[in-house]
Amino acid sequence: MYALGALAAWWRAGVLPFVSSRLRGIRFLSFLGVLVVKNPRRAESACAAKRKVVSCPRSAAEAKGIPVTLVLLIRHGTNDWVHGRLAGWTPGVHLNDAGRQQAAALATRLTAIPLDAIYASPLERTLETARAIASPRGMPIHILDALGEVKYGEWQGAELKELYKHELWPGVQHYPSGTRFPGGETLGESQARMVAAVDTLRGRHPKGIIAVVSHADMIRLALAHYIGIHTDLFQRLEILPCALSAVAFTPAGPRLLAYNDTGSLEHLRPKPEEPKPEQPAEQAQPAPAPEAAPEAAPER
Numbered sequence: 001m002y003a004l005g006a007l008a009a010w011w012r013a014g015v016l017p018f019v020s021s022r023l024r025g026i027r028f029l030s031f032l033g034v035l036v037v038k039n040p041r042r043a044e045s046a047c048a049a050k051r052k053v054v055s056c057p058r059s060a061a062e063a064k065g066i067p068v069t070l071v072l073l074i075r076h077g078t079n080d081w082v083h084g085r086l087a088g089w090t091p092g093v094h095l096n097d098a099g100r101q102q103a104a105a106l107a108t109r110l111t112a113i114p115l116d117a118i119y120a121s122p123l124e125r126t127l128e129t130a131r132a133i134a135s136p137r138g139m140p141i142h143i144l145d146a147l148g149e150v151k152y153g154e155w156q157g158a159e160l161k162e163l164y165k166h167e168l169w170p171g172v173q174h175y176p177s178g179t180r181f182p183g184g185e186t187l188g189e190s191q192a193r194m195v196a197a198v199d200t201l202r203g204r205h206p207k208g209i210i211a212v213v214s215h216a217d218m219i220r221l222a223l224a225h226y227i228g229i230h231t232d233l234f235q236r237l238e239i240l241p242c243a244l245s246a247v248a249f250t251p252a253g254p255r256l257l258a259y260n261d262t263g264s265l266e267h268l269r270p271k272p273e274e275p276k277p278e279q280p281a282e283q284a285q286p287a288p289a290p291e292a293a294p295e296a297a298p299e300r
Contacts, residue, residue: 069202069249070209070257070268072113073219074133076125077102078241086163087125088149088156095128102242103132109244112269115139116208119201121147121215129242130213146197149215153184177231188231191221198222202249209270219245226254 077099081087095103110133119142120130130141155163163169171179176187194214201210216239224234226247239245239260246258246268257268 068207068251069205071198071202071247071249072110072115072209072211072268073198073222073245073247074106074129074211074213075216075219075239075241075243076121076123076129076213077106079125082241083160085157085159086152086155088152089123090157092124094124099125099241100128100132103129106242106244107132107136109263109265110211111136113265114209114270115211116205117142117201118211118213119144119147120213121145121149121218123148123215126213126215130211133211133213144197146193147212147214147218150181150187150190150217151184152181154182155184173235175232176234187217187221187234190218191225191231191234194218194222195225223247223256223259227256 077095079087079093079099080096081090081093087093106129115133115137118130118134118139120126122143122145126147127141127143133139134141155166168179168182172181172187177191178186178188180186198212201212219239220234220237221231223229223237223245224231229237237260240262243260243262244258244265245256245260248255248257258265
């Protein structure tokens, strides 16, 4: 025991100071298992330099305030089935008066945002919301089945108050990634479908801004994927009717710029290109005198 104590004292008093004096910044001696910090400022500079190496340079579009690709995930406006029944793919579910007002207000909010394309689920409530955005711009709506609602199977059209009593309800709430709706799909499968569609669309529109009109659960599942939330926790996200969530896809990964937004969208508007600085007067070269334009030949 005495010998071990003496060895430790010798290490602390002699060897460790000697090794520290020979190291710059941070070095890790793997064979000794010792982390030595000699100069905190130099160490921080070294860490900052490493961070700069892994960070991706901003593209020209980002420098102008335009993300590489900006995807606007928009839920449809409200309808008579919201909060009461599980509409799913039930045909004939249209926006009600409140939903049409929400869609019109959304179109007004989006006026300053230049859109390259508008995509929508094939269901009536999403198409009616998308038309409110597309009509003032004279743009077509591209319909994609992959953006459609979760396939709830036998639960489609059922009243929520009855579904709360179903034996599968706890699984849907706490293990949605692996719980299959009777005759339908799991929410994990719905998420894979939605994410694959969004990834395809952003690949079609590099450096563009696109609107994707879909459904609450589908948008929540997509957001959970892109911001790193497990599918089983996606219920913690809330998406209101006609709310907008914006995801920017950059070289460094997706960035959530807006979530469940029903207010001003001015922060998503692309910044105007900054004018180039004028050439100093002493360096400016006089412009050559313009040549006389040739006379136009008379028409015959």
